[in-house]
Amino acid sequence: MRKLIKLTAFLLAAAVIIGMIKLPDIARRFIYPTDYGEYITEYSAQFEVDRYFIFAVVKTESNFDPNATSDVGARGLMQLMPDAYDWVKFRMDDKRVTTFDNMYDPELNVEYGTYMLSLFLEEYSGNYETALAAYHSGRGNVNKWLKDPEYSSDGTALDKIPSAATAHYVDKVMRAYKSYTILYSESE
Numbered sequence: 249m250r251k252l253i254k255l256t257a258f259l260l261a262a263a264v265i266i267g268m269i270k271l272p273d274i275a276r277r278f279i280y281p282t283d284y285g286e287y288i289t290e291y292s293a294q295f296e297v298d299r300y301f302i303f304a305v306v307k308t309e310s311n312f313d314p315n316a317t318s319d320v321g322a323r324g325l326m327q328l329m330p331d332a333y334d335w336v337k338f339r340m341d342d343k344r345v346t347t348f349d350n351m352y353d354p355e356l357n358v359e360y361g362t363y364m365l366s367l368f369l370e371e372y373s374g375n376y377e378t379a380l381a382a383y384h385s386g387r388g389n390v391n392k393w394l395k396d397p398e399y400s401s402d403g404t405a406l407d408k409i410p411s412a413a414t415a416h417y418v419d420k421v422m423r424a425y426k427s428y429t430i431l432y433s434e435s436e
Contacts, residue, residue: 276431280424283312284325287358295366300432301376302326302362304424305383308417314354323351326361336360339367375405376425377418385414 282288282303292299309327310316322329328336333348340363350356368379368387382390390406393399399408409415 280307280428280431281312282432284314284354284358287355288362291359291362295362297362297366297369298425298429300428301425302358302365303428304421305361305365305380306358307424307428308421314357315352323348324357324361325354326357328357328360328364332364333360336364339363373404377409377422378404378406380418380421381406381409381414384417385411389414 280303284306285299285303288299288302288306291297292302306312306325309322310325312325314325316325316327317323318327320329328351330348333351336342337346337360340360346356351360365379365383368382369376371387372378372382372390378390378394381393389411393406393410394403399406399410401407409418
């Protein structure tokens, strides 16, 4: 009986120690998941966008729910709107037979959303915050803001975002991006 108690205590202690070692990894993957990593890795490489940035956008937009639909009709992991879908499909010269309903398909949604962000990053000289503002509020709004010295001192990057909702969105994605970069680049 004593041996059984000692063995049980030993196994319990070993389980606690292993659990403590693995807890940070488990917590990290729960709070900052990497679901759909195969698609995010593929399309971020193809369109030359940091994959941790795309993970941060997906986390912020849909929290990795491929069936997410916003109040204004954005769909999927990266929450594309109908006009954004049409614009990206045209810009990609995508001849595949798809409709906006396909934005619930995780792979197509990540492909389109990542491509759109790559275009914005190119247009806004690699400035992540300005690209995110365009992703959230539209290029038209961002281009107006860039012309206004109250919001942009150089006409190429936003010093201040006049929309509180967009400013909050940009800050939230950038915080998630920093967390993804710190948490996952250390484990590679």
